[in-house]
Amino acid sequence: MFIDTVTTPDLTWQQEALCAQTGADFFFPEPGSSVREAKRICGLCPIRSACLEYALDNDERFGVWGGLSEKERLALRRTAH
Secondary structure: OOOOOOOOOOOHHHHHOHHHHHOOOOOOOOOOOOOHHHHHHHHHOOOHHHHHHHHHHOOOOOOOEOOEOHHHHHHHHHHHO
């Protein structure tokens, strides 16, 4: 009998994230809306790199993660390959 286990990622870093204290509206804006405020907040966040790493590892396709928009993360993935 084979049992496939899925490891749950460690998300404790999210407790320190500035976005957790701000609200999701900035980070998941309506299409065509500005992400400038989200990027400003990300720029001040002490765990920005952990957030970006999580988004890239988990193929997050929506919102601002680690200071990058969906399009910016896609471009980063393409250049990495």
